[in-house]
Amino acid sequence: MRHTFRFYKSPSNRWYIDLPDWEGSISELEMVEGADTMLDKISGDANECFIDxxxxxxxxxxxxxxxxxxxxxxxxxxxxxxxxxxEPLNHPMWLCAVTEHVFADLPEAIYVSPVINND
Known part of the structure; x- marks a missing residue:
């Protein structure tokens, strides 16, 4: 399953995944423990990014x-x-149970690529 996901940074500088069908708390969608700093890198310190x-x-x-x-x-x-x-990075992160919701399991590997907007 390949899908493009939107991640956004709140006014309080916290990263979240945008899952419109999520029925839980918004706080469960927060990216923490290394996922947030990975998003800073991928986004180029912007407030939003899209990742395949x-x-x-x-x-x-x-x-x-x-x-x-x-x-x-x-x-x-x-x-x-x-x-x-x-390029080698070896960036550790914790991905919460939302990962299981997104992939219907906890994958052994997740393959990612930033979506580049060429407007």
């Missing part, structure tokens, strides 16, 4: 690998973004 994500590799994607499954503890898992734009 999939649980299957696609051309030009970088890999975010699961390093520890935390579903039985706090939910979600610890991941590491090995590369960004093909």
């Amino acid at each position: 994500m999939s649980d299957e590799p696609f051309e030009g994607s970088d890999t975010v690998k699961l390093v520890s499954d935390l579903r039985d503890a706090i939910g979600g898992g610890n991941y590491i973004m090995e590369t960004y734009k093909g």
